[in-house]
Amino acid sequence: MLLVWQRSEEDGAARVRRAVAELLRDSAERVQFRYLTDTPDFEAAKSEGFINFVAFRKLHAMYDLGVVETFMRRLPPRSRGDYAQYLEQFRLRPETLISDFALLGYTGAKLPSDGFSILDPLEDVGECCDVLLEVAGFRHVSPVGPQLLYVGEPVSLVIQPDNLHDPMAVAVEIHDQRIGYVPRQQAPAIRDLVATGEVEACIQRINGKPERPLIHLMARIRRRATRPHTPPWALGE
Secondary structure, three states: OOEEEOOOOOOOOOOOOOEEEEEOOOOOOOOOEOOOOOOOOHHHHHHHHOOOEEEEOOOOOOOOOHHHHHHOOOOOOOOOOOOOHHHHHOOOOOOOOOOOOHHHHOOOHHHHHOEEEEEEEOOOOOOOEEEEEOOEEEHHHOOOOHHHOOOOOEEEEEEOOOOOOOOEEEEEEEOOOEEEEEEOOOHHHHHHHHHHHEEEEEEEEEEOOEEEEEEEEEEEEEEEOOEEEEOHOOOOO
């Protein structure tokens, strides 16, 4: 999993999701945390004001204690009375058996108080799975407002090899109108899946604030083959 960071909107500058750290799980289910200090994204994040994730202050340390527990505090506890309703937002049934690690990646573990979230780079997608994707850049790209979209509306994921800003970009389109993009750190994997498998997607959730609407997709993936792709956190702008 990747820990991504996005600057606040206070200065009015463009907000780009930066992969600043990763959570690594080994075969024994142990999870470690480390910063991606030698990547373009990390350097760009520092220039935009990133310092650290407050629970892990040392940038060059490898953390292996309490990593999952720390990030699970960003989610409602499983004992909460409305926990089933929380899961339904992500199309997860209450009886679904899912590890805390997987739950972090599936929900994103976002808080309104900071710019951090967990992102699954989708490098280990199986033969068949459903994934939740946020539409990046909707308010800057889409020619239509969220009020003209509806839950369940089919969308197309379109590879853009000629994109001047990012040749790995995957656009999200409705009726040939671009409404945004797949998040940059997930685009290489989705690009591979679109090219080698079958990906069907539709709008799953429309929320956020009027000035910053959030659009989420549910993508159903059927893999036919596997190809290597560039590690998403190694990509610059």
